[in-house]
Amino acid sequence: MQIEQPQRRRRLVSLTPLIDVVFILLIFFMLASTFVDQHIFSVDAPAQDTAATQDDDVQPLRIRVDEDGYRVDEQLLDRDAVIDKLRKLAADEDEPRVQVLAVAEAPVRAVIKLIDWSAGAGIEDVAVIREE
Template sequence: MLSQPNSGLIPRQRRRRQLISLTPLIDVVFILLIFFMLASSFLDWRSISLGTPAQATAASSSMEGALLIRVLADGGLDLSGERLDEAGVQARLASAVGRKPDQRVLVQPAAGVRMQRAVAILDLVTAAGIRDVSLIRDSRAGG
């Protein structure tokens, strides 16, 4: 007698593919987000405080005796009419602070000078110990 081909076997069921749940992945992303938000410090930003134009005009009477640093378009520096490099400017400013602790310095970037270069010079001035620093506009720039 002939037997049927599948008679002795258990019928094979199709396996259903498991669906991947995204809930644990989303939980991990939120936990990482909260961790980095709590671990980061947003209060340590460096800022440059600049006076409003009304304050600048009131302070213009005290510009007498101030040192003028012109930031030239070619990247050079001019301190009160003398062309110097950054180290020379910083040395002169340090000696000026030694003579007069409340020395005022005016920084005047020429037209075409990048803002980052002007900020670097402001940092150089404050590193020399000068606290009274003003950024002024080049009158020849126009506009």
């Protein structure tokens, strides 16, 4: 006589320990990784004495960018005043030109904003010059 053995039920694998391990690994890699400040980079612009000058009678608007902000004729200007000057220049001149004099310690973000504001005002001829 043959006796049938009851079928064994398959054990289900519990995922709880696996999820715990994954979370521990995630926390480990988050704490062990280093976060590098990716928005810092240097821009090598030509020095002021090597910058190309044009022989036209129209003098470009020179805007100096330093740690404090934007300066035109040694007068410190805020964002709105600079944008107004750029718009006025674009309206008054046929071929408006801007020279951005960037000090070595000037934030690159400030120089890029100034170039964007110039483009927004309709000025295409923008030169960036490193001031030492």
